[in-house]
Amino acid sequence: MTGPMREPTFLILTALAPEPRYGYEIIREVAGLSGGRLKLRPGTLYGALDRLADAGLLERDREEVADGRLRRYYRLTEAGSVALTAEAERLDRNAAAARLGLDRRAARSAAGSTGRSGAGSAVGSAAASPRLAGGTA
Amino acid sequence: MTGPMREPTFLILTALAPEPRYGYEIIREVAGLSGGRLKLRPGTLYGALDRLADAGLLERDREEVADGRLRRYYRLTEAGSVALTAEAERLDRNAAAARLGLDRRAARSAAGSTGRSGAGSAVGSAAASPRLAGGTA
DNA sequence: CGATATATATCGGCAACTGGTAGGTTAGGC
DNA sequence: GCCTAACCTACCAGTTGCCGATATATATCG
Numbered sequence: 383m384t385g386p387m388r389e390p391t392f393l394i395l396t397a398l399a400p401e402p403r404y405g406y407e408i409i410r411e412v413a414g415l416s417g418g419r420l421k422l423r424p425g426t427l428y429g430a431l432d433r434l435a436d437a438g439l440l441e442r443d444r445e446e447v448a449d450g451r452l453r454r455y456y457r458l459t460e461a462g463s464v465a466l467t468a469e470a471e472r473l474d475r476n477a478a479a480a481r482l483g484l485d486r487r488a489a490r491s492a493a494g495s496t497g498r499s500g501a502g503s504a505v506g507s508a509a510a511s512p513r514l515a516g517g518t519a
Numbered sequence: 520m521t522g523p524m525r526e527p528t529f530l531i532l533t534a535l536a537p538e539p540r541y542g543y544e545i546i547r548e549v550a551g552l553s554g555g556r557l558k559l560r561p562g563t564l565y566g567a568l569d570r571l572a573d574a575g576l577l578e579r580d581r582e583e584v585a586d587g588r589l590r591r592y593y594r595l596t597e598a599g600s601v602a603l604t605a606e607a608e609r610l611d612r613n614a615a616a617a618r619l620g621l622d623r624r625a626a627r628s629a630a631g632s633t634g635r636s637g638a639g640s641a642v643g644s645a646a647a648s649p650r651l652a653g654g655t656a
Numbered sequence: 657c658g659a660t661a662t663a664t665a666t667c668g669g670c671a672a673c674t675g676g677t678a679g680g681t682t683a684g685g686c
Numbered sequence: 687g688c689c690t691a692a693c694c695t696a697c698c699a700g701t702t703g704c705c706g707a708t709a710t711a712t713a714t715c716g
Contacts, residue, residue, distance in 0.1 A: 389613070392617070396620050398620075399624045406662065406663055425705070426703080430703080451712060453663070454664070463621060467621060473617075477608075480529070480532070542695065543693060543694055560676075561676090562697075563674070565696060570671095585693095585694095586681080588680085588681060590695090666709075667707085667708080669705085669706090670706100671705095672702090678695100679695085679696085680693100
């Protein structure tokens, strides 16, 4: 679990970044962070919590009983914080690369040569591509 | 294919954003964009190309024979461009959310209350979470 | 009581990817 | 000439995280 993580995993870690939270609260927090777009299923949440705990990115914090219901709190570990930071940087770099490519595309559209590029570019298409410094996702 | 895409898919679209490219060139471009981190396998590439074409995000551009080798060019469609733009924005929002959470975490660490938060925060943990305007990933 | 919300937990199936294999051509080195 | 690496497209079994669901329990409200 050092490679790219998918969005649910990422947002779970994000939800736990500021403070420990219990399962159901993570679900709500992730929904909020995603503007209602991502509704974590219990299967996804607890599967991810187990995986991330096994990988040392998070751990059990404490248990509490509130209104007759057990709440199991989790917290991000230092390794989890590091992984989340690295992942955020990866996202930034990927987004920047896409932006650059889209900008160049728009510039080409404005120049009138769109889509079917001329036959002359077949060999020349190995032109310098945006090479991002630290690597992207 | 309107939901979150994984990194290989995203970077394939990014490689095709500025101009049409053929399969092997996409592999090289993606490797460059990712700083050598992501080496697309043929299985991944052609599987994704088929999927993305089926979804209308890219299409066949042309074929060429160079040095006795067939090169099959692909180009991003307008829908693909739109999807890539949306995806880049999603990445930005996600990264920003993670940063915010990590900053709050660092602030808590500096305040001396780390990890095991006090018992008093059990009910108050529903405090206002960073609510990003347009929604995140 | 029934419906809804709040809470944790488990599981089968699926899609995208991983990690390969395959077939072919060309160029360079020995 | 032979071998290796690079250049090209194509196909496939296995893995993994997630989807979509089910289950159990408590609490509240009409």
